Amino acid sequence: MNDKQPLPNPPWLLLIHQLPSKPAYLRVKVWRRLQGIGAVAVKSTVYALPATAETREDFAWLLKEIVEGGGEAMVCEARLIDGLSDDQVRALFDTARDDDYEAIANEARALTATLDVAASGEEKTEARAQVRRLRKRLADIAAIDFFGATGRLAAEGAITELEGLLVVDVDTDAAEPEAVPAIEDLKGRVWVTRKGVHIDRIACSWLIRRFIDPDAVIRFVPGKDYVPEPGELRFDMFEGEFTHEGDRCSFEVLLTRAGLDDPALRAIGEIVHDIDLKDGKFGREEAAGIAHLIAGIAVAHADDEERIAQGEPVLDNLYQYFHKTRRGRAGMDP
Incomplete structure (x- = not known):
């Protein structure tokens, strides 16, 4: 067991890469991908992201594209000691x-x-x-x-x-085109989401198995270029049936479209939103603590089913708290 205290500064992920002079389009492609995932340059060929499960996945995909294009790349986790703070x-x-x-x-x-x-x-x-x-x-x-x-x-x-x-x-x-399906229509389906689940996908999986279909089958697939099988329902995936819409996270969309009008679930949706979108829209005071719990689960468990299994008690307890205390907004009685 490691008794050392964690270092106070959060780690960063650094992508260090070198691209060939040809083909020219590879440079444009890599630059656009870096912009799309929100990375910033700390040196000419060194890009940074905050270290999370999702950003690791983003850099992993980009590293693969660079190597397949004839370039060289490596991803490392770093703490800043000197120079940039x-x-x-x-x-x-x-x-x-x-x-x-x-x-x-x-x-x-x-x-x-x-x-x-x-x-x-x-x-x-x-x-x-x-x-x-x-x-x-x-x-x-x-x-x-x-x-x-x-x-x-x-x-x-x-x-x-x-x-x-x-x-x-x-x-x-x-919301106009969102026909609310009956819960029965969502049972017995195969649900599909991206590998490397984090807060939004963990919460969606919990919602599906707790309130929609206790026997639901959930598959974890690569987020890139996945072609769905007939009858599959995708969540938190590009062009998925239940995914981000406007400024709503996938959990919020799934909650609304499944017709689950439960104040306790809405409160959880606000927490998931604040963690996932990082916009502080709802200002949930619980968000920071839950974010750290989920991040710890992601670090400790690489398997997606295990992450969901570990996340379920967290969400169960949150639900019971909001349900029994009938608290909607954080710290305020409805």
């Missing part, structure tokens, strides 16, 4: 996300400036489509906003102003 690296992430948020806000403001009360129905229909696209971009950026950059507030405000001009409730608009 943890705060300086966090600032790099915040600056990158603030730039992303500013671009979204500017686009929303530009669209707002082109519209007026007399805009035609066709113009407003096109603008509504752009609002949905901006909301999707905002959710994508929020998912890689690891430290809560302040620019999100301005982007949210600009989009909300645009929505008000269009007299469109994006949440309602997005």
Whole structure:
């Protein structure tokens, strides 16, 4: 048993790579992938991410692509001793996300400036489509906003102003096509999600087996290029049947679309949201503690079923707490 106290600073993941001069498209591809997963450059060929189960998976996929493209790469876990400090690296992430948020806000403001009360129905229909696209971009950026950059507030405000001009409730608009299936229709199905489960997928798996189908079969597959079998239901996967929509995490989407109107489950959904999206939307005071518990489970257990098995008691206890105390918002009676 290791009795040493953990070091106070959180570890970082570093991708160190070298790309061949040809083909040229590989450099563009790798750069775009780095942007997509939210990595920042700390040196010219060294990119950093905070060390989590999900970021390890992101770098693992990218390393594979680099090597298959003829390059060289390695991923290591590091603690900063000298030179850059943890705060300086966090600032790099915040600056990158603030730039992303500013671009979204500017686009929303530009669209707002082109519209007026007399805009035609066709113009407003096109603008509504752009609002949905901006909301999707905002959710994508929020998912890689690891430290809560302040620019999100301005982007949210600009989009909300645009929505008000269009007299469109994006949440309602997005929910219109969501036909709520009967619980019976979700039983006896094979559920599929990405390997390397973390908070959102652990919570979804718990929700499925506790409240939808106790005998549900859950399969864990590569998140990239997976082709679903007929009848499978995918969750927390790209183009999945139950996945992130707007600024809602997969647990929230599954909860709503399964018709589970339970205040205790909604409270858990807020905690999962705050941990998964890192946007502080609900300000749940329990989020930090649960995040550390789940991170500990992920570090201690590589097997996905074991992670879910270890996470279930945590969520069971949370549910019983919210159910018996009838507490909705953290620390407040309804």
